Amino acid sequence: MKIVIINYGAGNIQSIKFAIQRLGFEAKLSDNAEEIQQADKVIFPGVGEASSAMKKLKATGLDQLIPQLTQPVLGICLGMQLMCKHSEEGDTKGLGVFDVEVKRFSNQVKVPQIGWNQISNLQTELFQGIKEQEFMYLVHSFYAEKCEEMIAETIYDVAYASALKKNNFFGVQFHPEKSSQAGEKVLENFLKLEIRNTKYEIRNTKYEIRNTK
């Protein structure tokens, strides 16, 4: 299985690479369009500020490439936020994969949210074997609003979408690579996705969303 982590100079890529390695796979870092397109599975990481990250994507044309990918894609943290329609952070236009707005937490709570919070209303194979109210590690100041594409929910200041899915695109706000065994299970589920769903199936059928509750 060819796993590519999109390398655009934003984020803690090493940790994701190591987490995949602990699961018995190897991931390659790449910013090469052909290599990314040919991968069985693509991870789109990101830590930092939205508008500068988006500039980096545009500079390499990755902003055009990513929404057109047909294999399973997993956006993590800022990666997920960049896949949304728009972010309040730096008034940034996103890739528009997910039809949702990214907003800043209010000052009623400490910002950034740093630490372990719970995920609930878990849906799709991504959360197979993960129990409701499982703890995941999150570090962020901005959040995706609740929406149709939500497959996990978390509460901090407001109830928000801590995971999203549309067709072959998945996004998680938490860091699976830093969320102990539960996080590794989510990553493993993602890697397994393509085994059960060929590219063709993912491209052409909206497979049924199964509620694991």
Place this chain on the structure above:
Amino acid sequence: MLTKRIIPCLDIKNGRTVKGVNFLDLRYAGDPVELAQFYAENSADELVFLDISATEEKRKTLADLVLRVAEKVNIPFTVGGGISSVEDVDVLLQFGADKVSINSSAVKRPELINELSAKFGSQCVVVAIDAKQVDGEWKVHLVGGKVATDLNLFDWAKEVEKRGAGEILFTSMNNDGTKNGFANEALAKLSTDLNIPIIASGGAGTMQHFADTFKEGKADAALAASVFHFKEIAIPELKEFLNEKEILVRR
């Protein structure tokens, strides 16, 4: 809901853990990676590695350690000790550290906080503050509490937040090593004054001390070293205890 965090701190010298004798368990003595794995498997929420070595090869040894920890450990970790430049931080983050902690270098050159948060994001910048209460006033100290400054703890903490720190790790020199509990009054003031998470450090002796620092001290996380390393408190038991006190922790 967001949980309160329990953070063991590992002192590192020349790539090895300090305090080898009686250290948790003989099989963990010395190797920071094995010890880190032990804690990760035993409910620790995060880890802090504090490098206290003063050799010329320090940078390389610390970077090597970060890489080895990142390879094996599946929870977040922070590294600190003598970090003073954007270049230092760049290497450590690239090698897999989640956050860095700066202390004296931030007091000497506060702009470093701005530079780091602009380049890497606030979320990975922890500013450690050591302070001592002298004649009723909390004064910031440097070099592990040995050198006094004129800085007031609360003024400095506010400045640190304004400059872009993502978290503050506050160690009370009055409490550190006493095992009489954390400096909850000062912690509560920090937590109320600021809008970033506060990590309590210095004074942990009993499980009740942790409950107190989360409730009275309003701390977001609590850090300790010897009570964990010497097995006086086991983290899974501590979490059971906190849960019974209705303090939400990851279990």
